[in-house]
Amino acid sequence: MQEVAGPVSAVERALAGCLVERPAPFRRLPVALLSREQKAAELQRVAVLKATTAAYEAELVLGLADDSPADDDPAPGTPGAKGSWAPDSQLPGVSKFFTAELAMVLNCGRGTASHLAHRAWTYRSHLPATWAAMAAGDLDETRAKVLADVLQHTSPAVARAIEGRLLPEAASLTTGRLRKRALAELLEADADAVDKRREQAQRQADVRCHPSPLEGMGTLTADLPAPVAAACHEIVDQLARMLKADGDPRPIGELRAAVLADLVQRPWDTGRPAVTAHLQLVATLSALAGRSGEPAEVNGLPITIGRLHELLAELDALGLRTPEGGTVTLALTDDDGALRATTPLDQLRRLARRGCPDHPDGTCGCSVLDRPAEVDRHDPSRAQQAFIHTRDRTCRFPTCGQRVGWADADHVVPHAHGGATDCANLCCLCRSHHRLKTFARGWRFTMSDDGVLTVTTPSGVTRTTRPPGMRPPAATDSPAPHAGWDDPLPDDPLPDDPLPDDPPPF
Known part of the structure; x- marks a missing residue:
């Protein structure tokens, strides 16, 4: 937001460095001593500070982006150029690696960093008055985000025209009403931008699996066009209700989840190519031996060691057999959590039968299972791949x-x-x-x-x-x-050039 005219002197840079090293402390008042009216006034002051800080954050993000030009990025069609697997997220003229740096700086995910960078870019290119109002504390960040999210895909001229009509009353509208008004204005001025928003949303769609707050459960989510999502839910719901009508005693939610799992895995459809599962079981040696109740993991989702024993029994693991059509890898860690070895269950069973070749009586402390040895070539061995x-x-x-x-x-x-x-x-x-x-x-x-x-x-x-x-x-x-590789000493500057690396599989 602040423009610096002319070249910056060494004194000015030194002064800025001192201010960065000694930022002004945040003023906090003893809440217990404040009256009800004073607490309300302080909350309003904090709201203004949050808005001005958000505007300053956007300015810093754009400044860091300006320090990361796209000039040195690999050209399209050359090794290392961006592929087509991920949606477009690069800012115009900015390095494709900038989002990764911003995520590192803010300690957030790449998606969060990308949204922050694009929103800051929209403030500067499309909504300068909104940005200025936020910097002055006249408009909160939440309402500014609404305008940026709705108007980012139209032209700057259209966005600024709509901004001029909505900004005077934006602070008095709820966020829902502001979004509705902005969308209505956009639809009237530039219907193609609404379609572009829909296309952009579809490019961001994905299927994700993450731990559930429910014990021993995982959550599977999918971003779908609204009609498709509604149709999928309707099919799952109808099939679950049919099971309920047939007398299944399980709750309807559990039935919906079971129906969805069946529809995805489709074990009855022999005409489809076989899809096999690979389960990775991670547990400490003491937990497997029953000396500890420390949680284990199945494919990255934590479970109790008791549940792991149940799962191993269900899969005929640890001494029986690998489930038909799939694989099970057992990861053995020490009590500090460091990985000691990985092994398929069949190999573990063979090692247990064979024992130590040098001490058949089994009383030695020799290692029969350890991490894979170094190989004298570029490509890692299969055992190294599995271990890593x-x-x-x-x-x-x-x-x-x-x-x-x-x-x-x-x-x-x-x-x-x-x-x-x-x-x-x-x-x-x-x-x-x-x-x-x-x-x-x-x-x-x-x-x-x-x-x-x-x-x-x-x-x-x-x-x-x-x-x-x-x-x-x-x-x-x-x-x-x-x-x-070529680690600089603490006082050395970071190298400007990337480290020479092996030919990547791009």
Whole structure:
């Protein structure tokens, strides 16, 4: 919002640096001493501060975006260029890697960072008066977001015309009424923009699975066009009611969930290609032995160790057989959560029968199951792939949770520059963050032998991720040696060029 005329002097930059290092403290009053009227006045002051802070945040986001031009991004059609799997999210003229940096800076997901950046861009390009009103504290962020979300896909001229008609009364309208008015104005002025909003929403659609607040449950969600979603729900509801009418005693909600699971898995449809399941069971050795009740995980969703034993029995696991048409991988961790080994159940059964080849009596402490050894080539072995995918479970980039099935086992130190194809130098990165590590300027990745990954942005923000389930070391422990490439000393500037990397599978 604030424009600086002419070049910035060294003194001005030094003054700005001092202000950043010593920000003004937030004024907090003792609430217990305030009257009812004073508390209301303070709440109004806080609302104004939130609006002005949101406007300042948008200005900072745009400033950081301006520091990340698209000039150095891989050109379309070249290795590392953006693919077609993800929806378009790049700001005009801004590096495609900017959203990842913003997510690191704010410690939020890539989607949240992308929405924040696009909204800030809309304020500057389409709604400058709304942005100014928010900066002055005359309009709250919630109502400003409504205008930005509705008007972002029309032309700046149309957006500013609608803004001029709505802004004088925006603060007095509810957010629902403001959205309705803005959509009506947009439909009258630019119907194509409404269709574009609908198309953009469909491009953002996805199917997601995440833990449920209900014990032992997971939640499956799907973004669908409203008529399709209504039709799907109607079919599920009708089939569930048919089961209820036939005397099924289960609650109707449980029946709907069971019907949906049957419709998705379709075990009766032999004409379709077989789809097999892969379950990954993660538990500590002491929990498996019954010495601990520490929670375990099935495909990333936490369950109690008792439920894990039930599941293992149901699948004829741990000494019986792998379920027909699927696989089960058992991940064994120590009591600190560090992964010790991974093994299919059949291999575990064979190892148990065979025992130690050097000590048949079984009284030794020899290791018969450990992490895979280093290989003398670029591509990881199948055993290493299984170990790394089991250890990491998702993309290891901070703030990313992309599932491991879509991740590459990447060398932290490039193989072409001496990096070993070893589990201590391999980590899972989704295709987007693999591209970032390979092609983006100024980023630095390092990793410890036990898989603790540290990532530093071009702006100097550093975040660390530990393998899921692995506990942090005690405060007195010294840091473990780590794998890294051309790590600068603490006072050295970050490198401008990306680290030379192995040819990625782009």
